[in-house]
Amino acid sequence: MIVKKISLVVTALFSMSMFAQETAELSKEIKPEVKLSYLDSIKSTFKKDDMAARVDSLWMNELVSLDIYDDLTKDIQTINKDVTVDEELPTELLKQRLAAMNAKSPFEIEYNQGLENVIKSFLKNRKKSFSRLMALSEYYFPIFEETFAKEKIPLEIKYLAVVESALNPKAVSRMGATGLWQFMYGTGKQYALKIDSYIDERSDPLKATIACSDYMTRMFNVFNDWELVLASYNSGPGNVTKAIRRSGGKTGYWDIRNHLPKETQGYVPAFYATMYLFEYHKEHGINPERAVVKNFETDTVAVKNQMTFKQLADLLDMPQSQIQLLNPSYKLNVVPAYHGEQHFLRLPKDKIAAFVSNEDKIYAYAQYESLNKTIPTRLAAKIAPKAKPVREAVESSKEIQFYKVKKGDNLGAIADRYNVNISDLKKWNNLKSNAIALGRSLKIKSDVDTAAKAVKEPKSIPSIDKNTDVAIASAEDNDKVSVQTVEYVVASGDNLGSIAKKFGTTIADLKELNNLASNNIGLGKTLVVSKIVTEIEEPVSTAIASNSVDSFKKKAPSAKSMGEDYYVKKGDSLYSISKKYPGVTISDIKKWNGIKDEDIKPGMKLKING
Known part of the structure; x- marks a missing residue:
């Protein structure tokens, strides 16, 4: 009996092991099908390159960090040259090193107590910062040196970028100076640096360095002294010439320093202190951090x-x-x-x-x-449409429809079309605000009958939700006219000139339409960029048949319109308006409206008295 039980147990264990083995073999044969994304399918066809780029993420963070810039800028602006700093550096040894630097430099580097105080201050408080800056310099300095060498500019000017921006091309000062060389907007334009909604060449290391080189050359031709050129770079050539006059005609930087702006008084010493720390970093135990990417390891490609x-x-x-x-x-x-x-x-x-x-x-x-x-909201604001709203037939499914956002659309109009709430629209599409980007497909949960009705029975042009981030067209109706406006939300880098050019109007018109007293416009402000006033007759019910959503038909002026008002539209001239009314001349229109010249603007009301 015991033997029989043992035999049964052994048989059962053997059967289980065989079943497990068969199951394992079967699982090997049946592999689940893995669906590749479009990105993976594209990359799977790429021709591979043997060399792989290895980038240290921690070092990359150092490159884009602004903390060194903030700290160093504050130091230079507040450093007191007259306060003695307790740091181990014998004065005689410092004098010898400064003399060695002076021997191989076109700058007049000479010892003074103020310079010693600045150098010791940097050594005491900024050793770690300079270790990181030296890693950055391995990428940027070759760019600077190549450009300066071509223009016969002292290579030591490269250290000025450390003082100006802490070698951060994204650095922006409180006054708006930008890039490695801290160009103001006007100066950047003066030196042909491109600045628009997409590009700011003040942050381009190569192009900004060429502009800096140009400035240095011009200023040296004026002052014939590199220290004064540095001072003029910080405070402007006007302040340097005033300091020369106030000092009784002296032309040495150290002679006129006390007559310069306070920040400039510490600017040249900070430049020399930076040069000293780069030259003698080993002697002071400053170990440069590792630089993974060097300029000669990169190249450009046209896109x-x-x-x-x-x-x-x-x-x-x-x-x-x-x-x-x-x-x-x-x-x-x-x-x-x-x-x-x-x-x-x-x-x-x-x-x-x-x-x-x-x-x-x-x-x-x-x-x-x-x-x-979808495209980013900020980008949508810069490529905003100018035309009237255009609605598109909805792609419907059994339970969920999709609507592709077109020119002039807003959440209020779309919600009204499908008889749903704006809050539901935002919930279904994970929207945090009322902004919707041009070209985005919105998910709409409504029945098919409602969707079909929305296509067949278009409503009048909706009012506009002022919270949208894109340029939008709106219409205000009364018994006689329809007033349509196109609005634009001011984005970073915009000014009245660029907005006027974008929408084919003038700065004067923009200021008049928005009651602006000056050319200053705030970021995020909504501007009316055009206003068109047209007479309306009645809704056109068959508009959707021709793929149009214009709910109103414009009334064309005729002989019967004599004695009525005419609202000037974009592109109108007195000549074109006179041709709309038989027997009316330009002189008549000018006489009836007290116009001395032919300057008319969109939205202006003209009397046609016949």
Whole structure:
């Protein structure tokens, strides 16, 4: 009996092991099908490059960090040259080192107590900062030196970028000075640096350095002294000439220093102190941090189509922060595509090979992404539409419909069309505000009958939700006229001139339409960029049949309109208006309206008295 039981147990265990083995073999044979994303399918066809880029993420954070800039800028502005600093550096040894620096430099580097105090202050408080700055310098200094050498400018000027921006191309001062060399907006334009909604070349290391070189050359021709050139770079040439006059005609920096602005008094000493620490960092135990990316390890490639840094980072398997570091002049992390202009992208050399080998596939993916994903709200504000709202037939399904946002749309209008709440629209589409981007597909949970009714029975043009971030067109009706306005939300980098150019109007018209007393406009302000007043007759019920959503038909002036008012539209002239009324001349219109010249503006009311 016991033997029989043991036999049964052994048989059962053997059967279980055989079943487990068969199950394992079966699981090996049946593999679940893995669906690749479009990105993965594109990348799987890429030609691979043997060299792989290795980027230290911690060091990348150092490159884009602004904390050194903030600390160093505060130091230079507040440093007191007359306060003795307790730091181990014998005065005689410092004098010897300064004399050695002076021997190989066109600058007049000489010892004084103020300079010693600044050097000791940096040594005491900024050792760690200079260790990080020296890592950054391995990337930027070769760019500076190559440009300065071509223009016969002292290579020591490279240290000025440390004082100005702590070698951060994204540094922006309280006054708006931007980039490695801290150019103000007007100065940047003066030296032909491109500044628009997408690009700010004040942050381009190469182009900004060329502009700096140009400035230095011009100022040296004026002052014939490099120390005065440095002082003029900080405070402007006007302050330097005033200091020369106040000092009785002396032309040495140390002779006129006390007559310069307070910040400039510490500016040149800070420049010399920076030069000293870079020259003698080993003697003071300052160990430069490791620099992973060097300038000679990068190259540029022309980009033919618009694409985002995110798309490039995904395709090339590299951190987006590295693309930002190498291409700081692109403000929105987008490489734009302008008609007739080329734009370049700087990448590590091994990534250049991957880009060029797979260029067509990269552009195809970028286009696919652009068609299937929403664009950033800030970007939508800059490419805002000018035309009237245009509605599109809804792609319907059994339970959920999708609506593609077109020119002039807003959440209120779309919610009204589908008889749903704005809050529901925001919930279904994970919207945090009322802003909707042009081209985005919105999910709408309503029945099919409601959707069909929305297409067949268009309502009148809706009022506008003022919280939207894109330019929008609105209409206000009364018994006689329809007033349509196009609005634009001011974005970073905008000014009245650029907005006027974008919408084909003038600065004067913008100021009049918005009751502006000056050219100053605040970020986020909503501007009326055009206002068109037209007479209306009645709603046109058949408009949707011709793919139009204009709910009103404009009344054309005729002989019967004599004695009525005419509202000037964009593109009108006195000649074109007179032709609309038989027997009416330009002289008649000017006489009836007290017009001395032919200057008329959109929205102006003209009397046609016949």
